[in-house]
Amino acid sequence: MPENQGVPHVPESRNVPGKRTRLSLVWIVPIVAAIAGVWVAVTRILAEGPKITIVFRSAEGLEAGKTKIHYNGVDVGTLTAIRLSDDHQRVIATAQMAPKTESFLVDDTKFWVVTPRIAGGTVSGLGTLLSGAYIGMEIGRAKEKRRDFVALTEPPVVTGDVPGRFFMLKTSTLGSLEYGTPIYFRRLQVGEVASYVLDDDGQGLTVKVFVKAPYDQYVTPNTRFWHASGIDLSLTASGLSVQTQSLVSILIGGIAFETPATGPVLPAAAADTVFTLYGDRKEAFQLPARDPQTFQLVFKQSVRGLTVGAPVEFHGIPIGHVVALDAQVDVKTFEFSVPVTVIVDATRFGVKVVELEPGADMATVRRKLLENFVAHGARAQLRSGSLLTGAMYVAIDFFPDASAVTMDWSRKPVEFPTVPGELEGIEASITKIVKKLDTVPIQAIGDDLKKAIVHLDETLVSARGTFDSATRLVAPDSTLDTELNTTLQELSRAARGLRVLADYLERHPEALVRGKPGEAK
């Protein structure tokens, strides 16, 4: 079409030479974008700490992407995934740790779930009420790196590097002990129960306790630990005494320890030393039995009030306790008796055998000694320990009047001679007296007595007559009295005459020869 050429006067544009290059500068944009992207990716990867797995028993309270791992309150990681183990028994949580936390993740690093809990009289983990559970962490000291951990079922009571020492306590029952149960020393809380585990044989428990420094130095090999739970009421001769540790320990239980004041001063016990956990303070401070001997005491009386565990005392010093009570019958005499088995430790009350001949058998010496004792009248006797409760105890004392016995050493356990109890003894004596009284002819005595009384009456009547006449004799108007008066007056007058004479003679001694002068005329 020719109209194309018909465009009127199309001007030429001005040339701008050399302005364009082959490669546009616009390519800087994707390069910058790529650099930015790579930089972000690199920083992200660099900022990413190690990944670890923690095996939990339950994922309760845990949430992937939310639950944090805290160490001393610092957020050091986050759970990224939670899944069940292949056997569906456990929960495997994957956690993304913060950068530079590699050094924390060593062989003995511990993890546990922190939830609100009340233990040992303290409330902990309250912050988790709002924020949900978190995972606590304790950094271990081992050198080996580790990435897979098994969480503790209970949070450790002692975390970090709290100075102090752990000790092991052996006990038969846990009582009211719990994780975090306080340990008292002179009623000062100095530690806590860290853990407890049932012994492999199921016969007891081992309680691990932590005693903080500097109190751990007061735990020596001689230290006694006991259950300080509850109130120990005791009624003694000095009155009612109440023993407690603290109000908290009454409520939640506790363990107290003390080192006997007597006894050698020992250095502080090493960590993990095993102690026995006693039931109470009294038990803890009982000297341990060093040389226990079993004896059998046969009582031919009721042992009501005597229980297993009742003390055996020698002169008031506890030397053992009752371990068994039975009843037996002699088929020939049909006599019932109660054999009481006791364990006695003579060393308890400090009986030491001095001058033991070299080479002499200890058992023989002891046997001779005991026979000597028995020969001197040592006997076991049931005595009432408390009038209130009627509790009985076994007393070993000397009864020189006791009939002689020989000890049968072939029996196991050896029978130790007994004497009837105090009450029984009194009873027996009274019975004897009553029997004797029975034989007295009270009727005849009564008749005689009556007769005698009649005689006595007559005698008394005649006696009264005698007394009456006697009274009359000495009455003021009686003849005797008048005569006596006259006689006395006469006597008085005679005495006066005598005195006049004596006076005259003193003045006129010559009158004795010449007579009165008036008379001479």
Place this chain on the structure above:
Amino acid sequence: MSTPAATAMTLGLQGCHACGLVSRPVPGADEGSCPRCGDELSFRKSASLQRTWAFLIAAAVCYVPANVLPVLTTVTASGRDSDTILQGVVLLWSPTGWPLSLIVLVASIMIPSAKIVALVYLLVTVQRGSVESNVQRVRLYRMVELIGRWSMVDVFVDTFTAALVQLQPLMSVEPGPGLLFFAAVVVLTMLAVESFDPRLIWDAASGAEVQRA
């Protein structure tokens, strides 16, 4: 058709975008400046394909961190929560809230990726000199151009939320690093759309028609 469709380029003419003057470039040169107003003149947008590719690649590169990195960090008393766009979609997805979730999914994930894919398609077809479905391709271009700016809504919502929800210490919202990349994706795709010259779609057709004629 006896004669091929005449375009300014086939006639060797350039129109000024600023003043409308039609001029003829200096022989041997494709570009120049308008003799009347001095505006730049060219037959087609200069280095259109190259620039579009560059922006597109940059956008594609930014698209990855935009989706991987969190766009929003919610700090509450119970802890910090960082969510990526996709996590947001999952979070919103519920029997009652699914329309909202769908909006986020479409606006924030599907549209940016669709834009990139559409532009790549346009670029590839132009470079291969395809003559097929030119009208559809131009329509696609127009759609991409129109829709592009709306993707910024996401960025705005995010920034608004972050600015408004600052109830320290109870709760606060912070924009995440992914948001920056997401904004970059939107801007870069818009730039890519801008640098693409839709006339190129027709050039092949004209050329083909010229060749056929």
